[in-house]
Amino acid sequence: MVSTGIEAPSAADERVAEAIELLRGARVAVLTGAGVSTDSGIPDYRGEGAPVRTPMTVQTFLASERARKRYWAGSHLGWRSFGSAVPNRGHLALAELEARGIVDGVITQNVDGLHRRAGNQHVIELHGSMDRVLCITCGQHYARQSIAERLEALNPEIDLETAIRPAPDGDVVVDDVDAMVIPSCTVCGGILKPDVVFFGEFVPADTFQAAASLVRGADVLLVAGSSLVVNSGMRLIEQARRKRLPIVVVNRGITKGDSRAAVKIDAGTSETLTAFAAALDS
Structure with a gap:
């Protein structure tokens, strides 16, 4: 077999390309979890390991x-x-995508405030802020x-x-x-x-309704860095499914939403979200 010297794209690269095509020209709602903040030095207490x-x-x-x-x-x-902690490349990529009108807003399960500090203007903090x-x-x-x-x-x-x-x-x-x-x-x-929001408490109704409204108004739901173990995240996945929105999931390891995802990318959020921002700039 003769080598062409050109490497074939990996399966992960192909999935990133598929996700970019779904996001291109779409109004995107984003749901983030702890995996978005691990590169800022904040531990993920739910992911693998x-x-x-x-x-x-x-x-x-x-x-x-x-x-x-x-x-x-x-x-x-x-x-x-x-x-x-300071915002990492993933936070900054999402802020850039919002500034360019691609991301309508970010719904986060995190309580670290890093999306706001990165520059996102429309942030719904499902579980409050520390x-x-x-x-x-x-x-x-x-x-x-x-x-x-x-x-x-x-x-x-x-x-x-x-x-x-x-x-x-x-x-x-x-x-x-x-x-x-x-x-x-x-x-x-x-x-x-x-x-x-402590264990044993519910997400405030008006907060969840704001998040659900953001999802209903979108063309695509992008999930980044969440295993979707917490019920509030899966309820938003269900909102997207009912509206027949394509769901893109970026997370290291399995999530509860993988079976509902149009594209699942098993990779880090910082590099993947940065790749999205670079590709969607054109």
């Missing part, structure tokens, strides 16, 4: 002050990572950084840099959780929680 974690439920959070102290300790540790804190009693909102500063000021005897450490299972080790003092609402004294 992720540690098994016991999540904090809203019932436990509300019922136990000790549980709230432990949660805020771990959340403070996580916030340091979130606060220093950069906001609210009082569950009176509804007062706070910037997360201000609560982080209060947490440190309330615990001057505790070196939070060393007293709170990540554990191998994705949990945290706190040297003396009972000694911690956690902030309360400065307006009513109520319980503060990050403005995110």
